[in-house]
Amino acid sequence: MLTEKVSLGSSNSPVEQFVLLAKSAKGAGACELIKQALEAQGVYVFGELLEMPHITELENTEHSKYLNLLKLFAYGTYREYLAQKADLPELTPVQQKKLKHLTLVTMATEKKCIPYTDLLLELDIKNVRDLEDLIIEAIYADIIHGKLDQKDSQLEVDFAIGRDIRFEDIGTIVDTLQQWCDSCETVLSCIETQINRANTDKSKSLKHKEVIEQEVANIKKTLKSQTQDVDEAMATDTQSGSSVQVDKTKKTVKGSRLRGSGSKFWQKS
Known part of the structure; x- marks a missing residue:
């Protein structure tokens, strides 16, 4: 039976070490591995773990409820957990919060503006303060990006991580x-x-x-x-006009001399 907590270390994929351990974990050990994976920080996709033979072998056994719980975290929502609660293991506070975060992701992929009333109903939260705290935690966990519109009482979504996909x-x-x-x-x-x-x-x-x-x-x-x-x-006209003026001037000057000469010639002594 697996009793030690798994350390994620520097693994590129947060679920990778759980997948490696699932190669040898069987029965109750596989159940313990599932519980640790559901509580592990940063692990929000579980498809690889669901494909491991020792995990799928839990089907139709006394441990099948843990396999069903893993499938719920991979594909389902918190509302679905409440509907199937009698047939599933009790969630720890950490698992409960993670499933609510995953429910936020699912709702964020369906709508870009999610009313608080819808969120309160799906997450089974009684007051807005607790709802906003949960949303802020999801944003800090980097699984959704968005902002709280308190004026219109809604969550405006910019980004959400992808979840696992059912074969169907x-x-x-x-x-x-x-x-x-x-x-x-x-x-x-x-x-x-x-x-x-x-x-x-x-x-x-x-x-x-x-x-x-x-x-x-x-x-x-x-x-x-x-x-x-x-x-x-204009240049031609100007040249012609100057020639006539000169001639007239010459004539005038010439005439003046004649009159002057005549006056002097008839002057009495």
């Missing part, structure tokens, strides 16, 4: 995953359509931009040519 649930899981894959394919197809449409619009926009830039360049070229013609015309 595998078909449902496969169907769910297939639906998820189909949804991903639909979303991917929609995204590809949007990308193609965006690329087409971008191509049209670039061509339109090129046409506009070419038109602007042509207009600038035309305006530049017209400006040059106007400048040349």
Whole structure:
């Protein structure tokens, strides 16, 4: 019979050493091993232990209730334990708290916002203070992540660890995953359509931009040519006007000299 507590040491998987010990533990020793595994800190999955031959051999024996208890911790909830309590071993305080933590995990995988009323019922807790203490313990144990919304009296879940899976649930899981894959394919197809449409619009926009830039360049070229013609015309008119002015000036000067000369010629002595 196994009487010493199992030390988890530095094992990568918290349940690994229990699995190793289950290779040699039989009968009452296997029952003791199960009780220790259910109380062990950090052990929240039990599938590997359930697959061990000496554990499965407990079926239909005087120790079968411990095998059923192990299955309850692997797949069930605290409410289910209360319903089957007469046929199962009495839980220790540590086991009771762990099963409630696992019940929290199950509820967290079904809803992202869990009302306190549902939690109080499923966990068989009488007041909100004790409920919030249990939730905080589960968060510190790193089996769920979330926050307490005391205003709306609910638990908002961000993350929850996975639990063991019953063999009969595998078909449902496969169907769910297939639906998820189909949804991903639909979303991917929609995204590809949007990308193609965006690329087409971008191509049209670039061509339109090129046409506009070419038109602007042509207009600038035309305006530049017209400006040059106007400048040349203005330069020609300016040169012609200056020549006439000079001629007029010369004539005026010449006329003044003649009048001056005449005045001097007829002056009396």
